[in-house]
Structure formats: structure tokens, C-alpha cells
Amino acid sequence: MNNKSSLLIRDIGEQGLLKKLQPFCIPGMVGDDAAVLETDPHRSLVITTDVLVDGVHFSDRTTTPADVGWRAVAANLSDLAAMGASPLGITVGLSIPGNLTVSWVESLYQGMSACLQQYQTGIVGGDICRSEGISIAITAFGQVFPTQIIKRSSAQPGDAIVATGCHGASRAGLELLLHPEIGQQLSDREKSYLIQTHQRPKPRLDVLPIIWEIFNSDSAIRIAGMDSSDGLADAIAQICHASSVGAKIDRNLIPIPPTLPKLTSAEQALNWALYGGEDFELVLCLPLEKAQPLVERLGNYAAIIGTITKDLEILLVDPTQVDHQQVLLLSKGFQHF
Amino acid sequence: MNNKSSLLIRDIGEQGLLKKLQPFCIPGMVGDDAAVLETDPHRSLVITTDVLVDGVHFSDRTTTPADVGWRAVAANLSDLAAMGASPLGITVGLSIPGNLTVSWVESLYQGMSACLQQYQTGIVGGDICRSEGISIAITAFGQVFPTQIIKRSSAQPGDAIVATGCHGASRAGLELLLHPEIGQQLSDREKSYLIQTHQRPKPRLDVLPIIWEIFNSDSAIRIAGMDSSDGLADAIAQICHASSVGAKIDRNLIPIPPTLPKLTSAEQALNWALYGGEDFELVLCLPLEKAQPLVERLGNYAAIIGTITKDLEILLVDPTQVDHQQVLLLSKGFQHF
Numbered sequence: 001m002n003n004k005s006s007l008l009i010r011d012i013g014e015q016g017l018l019k020k021l022q023p024f025c026i027p028g029m030v031g032d033d034a035a036v037l038e039t040d041p042h043r044s045l046v047i048t049t050d051v052l053v054d055g056v057h058f059s060d061r062t063t064t065p066a067d068v069g070w071r072a073v074a075a076n077l078s079d080l081a082a083m084g085a086s087p088l089g090i091t092v093g094l095s096i097p098g099n100l101t102v103s104w105v106e107s108l109y110q111g112m113s114a115c116l117q118q119y120q121t122g123i124v125g126g127d128i129c130r131s132e133g134i135s136i137a138i139t140a141f142g143q144v145f146p147t148q149i150i151k152r153s154s155a156q157p158g159d160a161i162v163a164t165g166c167h168g169a170s171r172a173g174l175e176l177l178l179h180p181e182i183g184q185q186l187s188d189r190e191k192s193y194l195i196q197t198h199q200r201p202k203p204r205l206d207v208l209p210i211i212w213e214i215f216n217s218d219s220a221i222r223i224a225g226m227d228s229s230d231g232l233a234d235a236i237a238q239i240c241h242a243s244s245v246g247a248k249i250d251r252n253l254i255p256i257p258p259t260l261p262k263l264t265s266a267e268q269a270l271n272w273a274l275y276g277g278e279d280f281e282l283v284l285c286l287p288l289e290k291a292q293p294l295v296e297r298l299g300n301y302a303a304i305i306g307t308i309t310k311d312l313e314i315l316l317v318d319p320t321q322v323d324h325q326q327v328l329l330l331s332k333g334f335q336h337f
Numbered sequence: 338m339n340n341k342s343s344l345l346i347r348d349i350g351e352q353g354l355l356k357k358l359q360p361f362c363i364p365g366m367v368g369d370d371a372a373v374l375e376t377d378p379h380r381s382l383v384i385t386t387d388v389l390v391d392g393v394h395f396s397d398r399t400t401t402p403a404d405v406g407w408r409a410v411a412a413n414l415s416d417l418a419a420m421g422a423s424p425l426g427i428t429v430g431l432s433i434p435g436n437l438t439v440s441w442v443e444s445l446y447q448g449m450s451a452c453l454q455q456y457q458t459g460i461v462g463g464d465i466c467r468s469e470g471i472s473i474a475i476t477a478f479g480q481v482f483p484t485q486i487i488k489r490s491s492a493q494p495g496d497a498i499v500a501t502g503c504h505g506a507s508r509a510g511l512e513l514l515l516h517p518e519i520g521q522q523l524s525d526r527e528k529s530y531l532i533q534t535h536q537r538p539k540p541r542l543d544v545l546p547i548i549w550e551i552f553n554s555d556s557a558i559r560i561a562g563m564d565s566s567d568g569l570a571d572a573i574a575q576i577c578h579a580s581s582v583g584a585k586i587d588r589n590l591i592p593i594p595p596t597l598p599k600l601t602s603a604e605q606a607l608n609w610a611l612y613g614g615e616d617f618e619l620v621l622c623l624p625l626e627k628a629q630p631l632v633e634r635l636g637n638y639a640a641i642i643g644t645i646t647k648d649l650e651i652l653l654v655d656p657t658q659v660d661h662q663q664v665l666l667l668s669k670g671f672q673h674f
Binding site: 007008010011012045047048049050051052053056057088089091092093094095098099100101102103124125126127128129130131132133135137138139141 | 344345347348349382384385386387388389390393394425426428429430431432435436437438439440461462463464465466467468469470472474475476478
């Protein structure tokens with residue numbers, strides 16, 4: 001065996017593998033949260049796929065099968081929301097061992113179904129197959145008017161950067177499940193909020209009609225964005241990379257659940273918000289005059305957290321302290337292999 | 338644990354599990370080869386998903402990774418063809434172990450790509466994830482004019498049953514790969530044809546334009562059908578079940594590769610044709626006056642193999658022998674778990 005053919009997946013990692021596989025894909029189709037297909041002159045079809053594997057994305061310790069189902073669907077619907085698309089349906093490709101209980105699979109589908117119903121959509125097909133471990137491949141389809149597509153690549157210097165909600169809550173919920181003892185200072189309600197955020201995340205499809213309303217008089221929506229499923233820092237970095245711009249983020253403006261300081265240090269809370277992932281909020285870049293009414297309409301913890309810059313660096317700054325700025329680290333995000 | 342929650346997948350089998358999961362799916366969407374979604378008044382979107390697992394659907398002994406890729410795509414495009422739909426693209430959800438070689442995955446994508454190019458379509462997205470074994474979930478999308486959808490449920494008594502090509506060739510190819518010694522009486526060309534049919538099956542998308550031409554003057558196409566990926570007998574049975582009809586098949590009219598008698602007994606050859614599966618031909622039910630020109634235009638081994646009957650039984654008859662008819666056995670098809 002020569003060197004090339006003995007190269008392993010773990011040698012090059014997920015990004016390296018994706019790079020190697022990109023030439024096999026239709027140019028321009030891969031690189032956003034979902035693929036956009038033209039079916040007719042008026043609407044674009046949006047498609048996204050996620051694979052969840054037992055022991056990698058979920059474990060019996062922190063997630064019931066119903067929660068696994070909810071989260072799997074939520075992740076896909078979040079990708080649709082990140083493209084500006086309304087869901088049409090999903091398909092489910094399930095690989096499961098023969099000695100799994102039927103009730104486990106039923107609970108999984110109950111969780112998927114519960115999440116889908118919340119967004120007036122459903123399962124439209126699928127396939128089930130025997131395998132050693134559990135693997136769930138979901139493909140979701142949505143549609144969007146071509147003038148309303150949200151892409152990663154259209155951010156412009158001067159744009160305000162909006163986070164549609166809290167970050168760090170999902171990671172805090174996971175920590176509470178793994179180490180219940182850290183939650184002694186939290187009320188049951190506070191604990192349950194964080195855990196619920198981790199187990200039953202809500203894709204932000206509700207943000208779309210508000211965007212459409214705010215851009216109502218415009219012929220096309222100029223808005224860049226993606227979801228923060230892989231972390232807030234990752235989302236900002238991906239948008240900056242795709243748009244060939246940089247960003248300046250004010251660390252004091254990042255919306256963090258007010259209960260987090262009762263759980264951990266301020267520095268750690270910020271780390272969870274930046275790198276924890278799975279908050280499934282949207283990170284949007286748009287002109288300030290549109291961002292302000294958006295944040296007002298969204299309410300809760302929606303916030304303008306920074307500005308897109310011409311300079312390619314992504315800076316995390318603290319305007320309350322002189323000379324306090326750091327370059328955002330992006331290597332802390334979740335990596336397969 | 339009570340009895341219900343300890344019930345295993347293998348206890349109820351694939352069909353039992355599917356039945357249990359159907360209530361979670363949008364009514365009327367599941368049950369055909371693919372889901373049809375209305376995106377606009379003129380075109381319907383068609384979606385199909387297949388999961389392939391290492392050790393279940395393929396093995397290194399008989400299939401190279403490139404062939405695995407080709408076959409995975411071919412199976413999905415065949416499902417589109419079976420609905421009367423033209424392909425728009427596919428997504429790929431890949432679960433693979435970290436110690437797999439990169440070249441294995443590249444070969445897989447090369448095979449997928451080669452098949453997709455043959456039908457002027459491509460990969461539009463996907464996801465890759467670490468797991469213990471290899472699992473490939475493909476979702477394919479196509480479009481069809483609503484008046485040209487091919488369903489399983491529209492067969493009517495009196496319809497001619499058409500097989501668009503040979504059956505049993507794929508199974509013969511597999512046997513040749515597993516037991517090369519049985520091919521002593523075959524020329525290299527004959528062997529390579531059978532093996533190629535197994536490794537690189539051709540989805541019959543080419544049949545669709547011929548159907549459209551034959552039905553040209555009609556306002557809508559009345560044609561029932563599905564593909565024979567799970568065997569010819571299974572396809573006939575599924576159509577009969579969905580249409581609440583029966584069928585009478587003439588065993589002498591089933592197109593079997595002429596080389597098969599050199600490999601095995603006549604009875605075994607018929608078994609391979611009926612139950613072997615993976616021939617990826619179409620089984621179509623339509624009025625005789627349309628079936629005749631269809632079979633003529635298709636040529637090769639396309640044939641009218643029987644008739645749809647009012648009586649619900651599916652009979653395999655031999656008109657050359659008195660009293661020779663048997664009820665088609667359907668339990669020989671491939672079953673997971």
C-alpha cells in the first residue's frame with residue numbers, strides 16, 4: 001500500500017475530507033447550511049442533511065430517545081431557518097441494531113414528530129436498515145423566495161451582527177446533566193430552563209416573518225447569516241470567511257443567560273457562549289437601520305453584538321478596558337474524527 | 338421493564354417497525370418509492386431516501402467502494418424513475434469510522450459521481466460523521482408533472498404487466514463473484530455482462546421519455562409501477578397490494594438472461610429472476626394498447642409478462658402445461674433484521 005491510499009480519515013480530519021469531496025459535488029451548491037435548487041421561477045427548494053451517531057452526538061446519559069429525535073429535527077430546521085427557508089418536510093434514514101427495543105425507536109419518532117408539529121411540517125419518507133450502532137440521517141426540505149435567501153457570503157463592512165438569543169445555555173444544560181452538583185445555587189426553574197434548552201432546542205424559524213416585515217419595502221433582502229449550532233464563534237468565523245470580511249465583537253454585548261455566573265466563572269461562561277455550540281440561534285449580518293428594529297421586535301435576549309469590518313481579523317473586544325482585545329480562537333469548536 | 342418496552346426490532350421485523358412508525362409520518366406521503374411534495378402548481382417535487390450499511394448491503398469481497406457508490410446512487414435514481422420523476426440532485430449522509438482510508442471514501446464518491454453524471458445530475462449537499470461502521474444515507478430529489486406521476490396504486494384489471502428488461506442477471510453476477518467456478522461454461526464477455534449488471538446497475542430513467550411519447554395525446558398518464566430492486570415478485574406483489582388487484586404472470590414470458598441456463602438449473606434461474614432483486618428494472622401496469630408500443634420501443638428484453646386481474650391472487654402460470662399454476666411466494670425477498 002502506498003502512502004496516499006493508507007491515509008486515514010483521522011489523519012486529515014473532517015474539514016480535510018470535505019475539501020477532498022467537494023470536487024465531486026455540483027460547484028456552488030455546497031458550502032452553505034443547505035443546498036438551494038431551482039424548481040420554478042418563483043420559489044427555490046432548500047435541502048439540508050445531518051447525520052447523528054450514538055456515542056458521538058448523543059448518549060443515554062444525557063438524552064432520552066425522544067430528545068434525540070427532537071434535537072435531530074431541530075438541527076435540520078435550524079439549517080433551513082439559517083437559509084431563510086420555510087420547511088416542507090423531512091426524510092429519515094435510520095441505521096439501528098437488531099437488538100434495540102421498539103420503544104426506543106418509537107420514542108425517537110415521537111420526539112421528531114413533536115418538534116415537526118411545532119413548525120407545521122412532518123416526515124415525508126425514509127429508510128431503515130440494520131447496523132452495529134445507531135445512526136440517524138435526516139434530510140430536510142424547505143422553500144424560499146430567491147430574493148429572500150440568507151447566505152453566509154453577503155456580509156458587508158459596516159453591517160451590524162445580530163445574535164437572535166442567548167448563547168451558552170445549551171452547554172450549561174449539558175454540564176448540569178453531567179454534573180448536577182454544580183447547580184446548587186440555581187432554583188429548579190432555572191435548572192430546568194437550561195436543561196430544556198439543551199434537550200429541546202428551538203430552531204428560530206419564527207425570526208423569518210419578522211425579517212420579511214422589516215425588509216418589506218425592499219425589492220430584495222440583503223442579509224448574511226447562519227445558525228450557531230457549532231458555536232457562536234464558529235458562526236461569526238464562517239460568515240466572515242465566506243464574505244471575505246472581518247468582525248469586531250463586543251464581549252459585553254454577547255447575550256449570556258443571567259444564571260450562568262451562578263454556575264461557573266465569568267470567563268468560562270463566555271467560553272460556553274462562544275464555543276459551547278448547539279444554541280441553534282441565528283447569527284445575522286445586516287445594515288444597522290434594519291438590525292435595530294429586528295432586535296427590538298425579537299425581544300428577549302436578541303442583541304447587536306458587533307460590527308462587520310473590512311479588516312479580515314475577528315476581534316473580541318472589551319471597550320470598558322483599555323487595550324483589551326483578543327483575536328477569536330476558532331479551534332475550540334466541535335470537530336469529528 | 339414491561340413486555341412492550343422490551344420488544345426488540347428483530348421481534349417485529351422491518352415491516353412491523355415501518356407500520357409502527359407510519360402514524361408519525363404525514364398521511365398519504367409514505368408508501369410509494371418516494372415522497373411527492375407540491376412546490377408549485379406546475380411541478381411536483383419527488384424525494385427518496387436509502388440507507389446502505391457495510392456488511393448488510395455490500396462487502397469488500399464483491400464490491401469495490403466505487404461500485405458501492407454507483408449502486409447507492411443507482412438505487413435512489415431508480416426510485417425516482419419508478420415515480421416517473423427526473424432527477425434534480427442527491428444529498429449524502431455518511432457515517433464512517435476514523436480508521437477508514439481517505440481513498441476508500443474518495444472511491445465511493447467517484448462511483449457516485451460517475452453514476453450521477455450518466456444522468457446529468459449531482460450531489461447537492463451532505464454530512465459526514467464518525468461511527469463504528471460504515472453507513473451511507475442518500476436522499477435523491479426529482480421533479481415530475483403531476484399528470485405524469487407513476488404510483489403503485491393505480492393498476493386496473495386488464496392492464497398488461499411490463500418488465501422493462503432482464504431479471505436474474507444481478508443475482509447471477511453476485512453468484513459469479515462469490516463462486517467463480519460456476520461460470521466455467523460462460524465466455525469472459527458473458528461473465529463480465531452479468532457481473533457488470535450486479536456492480537453497475539442502470540436505473541431506467543431512459544424509459545420515461547418513451548412513456549411520455551406514447552401517452553402524448555392523453556391528458557394524463559394512467560400507469561402503475563415501481564422498480565424491481567427488491568425482486569420482480571416483490572414489485573408485482575406491492576403493486577397488487579396497493580391497487581387491490583391480483584395478477585397472472587406467465588413464467589415463460591419473464592425475461593431471463595439467455596446465459597443463465599449455463600450457470601444453473603431452469604428452476605433456480607427463475608427463482609433468481611423472481612426473488613434475486615437488484616435488477617433495478619421497472620415493473621409497469623398499463624393498458625395493453627400502450628404496453629405493446631412501449632415494449633417495442635424499449636427493445637432488448639422488455640416484455641409483457643402477464644395481466645392484472647380482479648381476483649386478488651397472484652398466480653405464476655405455465656400455459657404450456659395443463660394445471661400448472663402456483664401462487665407466487667413473496668417471503669423470499671430480502672428482509673432486514
